[in-house]
Structure formats: C-alpha cells, structure tokens
Amino acid sequence: MAFEGLTERLQNAMSKLRRKGKISESDVKDAMREIRLALLEADVNFGVVKDFVKTVRERAVGTEVLDSLSPAQQIVKIVDEELTKVMGDEAVPLNKSAHIPTIIMMVGLQGAGKTTTAAKLAGYLKKNDNARPLFIAADIYRPAAIDQLQTVARQVDAPVFEMGTDTDPREIVRQGLAKAAEDKNDYVIIDTAGRLQIDEKLMQELQDIKEIAKPDEILLTVDAMTGQNAANVAKSFDEQLTITGVVLTKLDGDTRGGAALSIRAVTGKPIKFTGQGEKLTDLDVFHPDRMANRILG
Numbered sequence: 001m002a003f004e005g006l007t008e009r010l011q012n013a014m015s016k017l018r019r020k021g022k023i024s025e026s027d028v029k030d031a032m033r034e035i036r037l038a039l040l041e042a043d044v045n046f047g048v049v050k051d052f053v054k055t056v057r058e059r060a061v062g063t064e065v066l067d068s069l070s071p072a073q074q075i076v077k078i079v080d081e082e083l084t085k086v087m088g089d090e091a092v093p094l095n096k097s098a099h100i101p102t103i104i105m106m107v108g109l110q111g112a113g114k115t116t117t118a119a120k121l122a123g124y125l126k127k128n129d130n131a132r133p134l135f136i137a138a139d140i141y142r143p144a145a146i147d148q149l150q151t152v153a154r155q156v157d158a159p160v161f162e163m164g165t166d167t168d169p170r171e172i173v174r175q176g177l178a179k180a181a182e183d184k185n186d187y188v189i190i191d192t193a194g195r196l197q198i199d200e201k202l203m204q205e206l207q208d209i210k211e212i213a214k215p216d217e218i219l220l221t222v223d224a225m226t227g228q229n230a231a232n233v234a235k236s237f238d239e240q241l242t243i244t245g246v247v248l249t250k251l252d253g254d255t256r257g258g259a260a261l262s263i264r265a266v267t268g269k270p271i272k273f274t275g276q277g278e279k280l281t282d283l284d285v286f287h288p289d290r291m292a293n294r295i296l297g
C-alpha cells in the first residue's frame with residue numbers, strides 16, 4: 001500500500017505527543033526528529049525535508065500551540081497543513097485553450113506510464129468535458145509504441161493520427177495538427193517518445209515538437225515508485241522544456257511518498273493528476289489536501 005511506512009511513522013510520532021498531554025519544546029524537538037527520519041526514509045528530497053521540519057517546528061513551538069488545551073491535536077493540524085502546502089495547496093486544473101484545439105503534449109521517460117496516461121486523459125476529457133480528442137502518435141522509436149497507443153485509444157474510443165515509424169516526429173506532429181483542424185477536434189494529445197534516460201537527442205526532438213505544436217499543456221509522466229528521483233527527472237524536463245504539470249503514476253503500488261512530497265517543492269510545477277492503476281479509468285485529479293490526509297492516515 002502507498003505511504004505505508006511513512007503513515008505509520010508519522011502516526012507514531014503524533015501518538016507519542018498525544019500521550020503527553022502537556023507538551024514541552026523538547027517533546028516537539030523529539031517529534032520533529034522522528035518526522036524528519038520518516039520523511040527521509042520515505043525518500044523525500046533532503047532540502048524539502050529540512051524546510052518542512054523547520055516550518056513545522058517554528059509553528060509548533062509558537063506559544064498559542066504549546067499552551068493550548070490540545071497541543072498534540074494542533075501539531076497534527078500543522079503537519080497536515082504543511083504536507084498540503086508542500087504539495088501545492090490547491091488542485092491545479094488542466095490548461096484549456098480559448099480556441100480549439102487544446103493541445104496536450106505528453107512527455108516522460110520510457111515505462112513511466114506516458115501512453116497509458118494519454119489514454120486515461122482522453123477518457124477523462126470525454127467524460128468530463130464531452131471532448132473529441134485526437135491522438136498523435138509521435139513515438140517512432142519504440143517498435144510497439146504505435147500499436148500500444150492504438151490499442152488504448154480504441155478502448156477510450158478516440159482516433160489516432162499516425163504515419164508509421166519512418167517519418168520524422170516533427171512532420172507527424174505538423175500533419176496531425178492539420179488533421180485535427182480539419183476534423184475540428186477540440187483536444188489533441190501528442191504521445192511523444194520516451195527514453196530510458198534523459199538524452200540530448202530526445203530533448204531536442206521534444207523542444208522542436210513544442211515549437212511546432214505550441215502546446216497549452218506539457219504534461220510530464222513520472223513513476224511514483226522512483227521516489228525523489230521522479231522530482232529530479234521533473235526538474236530536468238522542466239529546465240529543458242518548461243513543463244506545465246506532472247502526472248504521478250503507479251500510486252496504487254507500495255510507493256513510499258518521496259515523489260508526491262518532493263515534486264512540487266523541487267520544480268515549482270503542480271502535480272495535476274495521479275495514476276492509480278492500469279485500467280484506463282484509474283486517473284484522479286490531484287488534490288494536495290486529500291493526499292496529505294491519505295499520508296497521515
């Protein structure tokens with residue numbers, strides 16, 4: 001289960017405080033040490049942990065907290081609020097263009113869940129926005145990529161524009177956009193190539209596609225199981241492409257929490273959706289407050 005270790009350790013730290021009744025600064029210090037270790041063990045970025053603990057400690061030793069009737073409860077509330085804040089406070093909706101089509105460019109490392117998420121997103125948009133999306137198959141490097149996109153696109157009943165694997169992805173995108181204009185699609189979802197790691201050629205290609213498509217949304221898919229490395233990947237993609245949001249996939253696995261808690265603070269970019277399974281309906285809007293509650297258990 002996601003966040004299991006983190007939840008357990010945070011709850012332990014909190015219940016120790018609850019048992020105390022009256023709480024001293026040194027009790028707060030002990031609790032903060034435990035929270036710090038819990039977050040580090042959950043693979044949260046070191047700088048994020050440091051800032052988080054500092055803020056919680058400062059708020060917790062404020063006299064209005066320690067002198068209150070229920071100091072432990074107040075501290076739980078502070079931890080909850082700061083967890084929410086570190087993940088961005090508010091849900092951030094998808095960007096939508098003033099005129100059709102809204103163009104969404106999906107980027108990410110291979111295996112993160114990009115193609116699956118593209119299909120989930122199309123399903124989501126059809127359901128919630130009555131959308132008529134068109135996919136553009138711009139991953140020509142992975143042999144099965146186009147087939148895979150077609151399979152999932154069929155499941156969400158949306159068309160795919162593809163030109164096989166012999167045409168340059170930039171040209172595919174150009175022609176795909178022309179097709180969308182012709183068919184008056186209101187959304188275009190571009191499935192771009194991923195690599196096992198970030199390389200210059202991939203980034204150049206993505207930058208060129210960005211230049212051609214002028215997307216309203218550049219969504220980076222990252223795998224929650226990769227912990228704070230997901231935040232590092234997001235930082236690199238953001239530096240090179242200026243992403244507009246992140247989709248955090250595989251939150252149905254036993255991820256520790258490092259990705260969810262690091263990405264916003266490290267990149268400044270919002271997590272917009274989470275993937276909660278392999279089914280094409282397993283996509284949720286990311287709500288920082290609900291995620292904080294889930295982490296606290």
Ligand code: GDP
Nearest residue numbers: 110111112113114115116249250275276277278
């Ligand atoms: P891509 O290489 O980034 O396009 O990744 P794919 O879309 O091919 O996904 C890689 C694998 O991750 C596939 O087996 C997907 O079914 C799986 N996957 C994608 N999103 C999720 C998710 O949210 N939860 C789980 N459990 N698996 C996922």
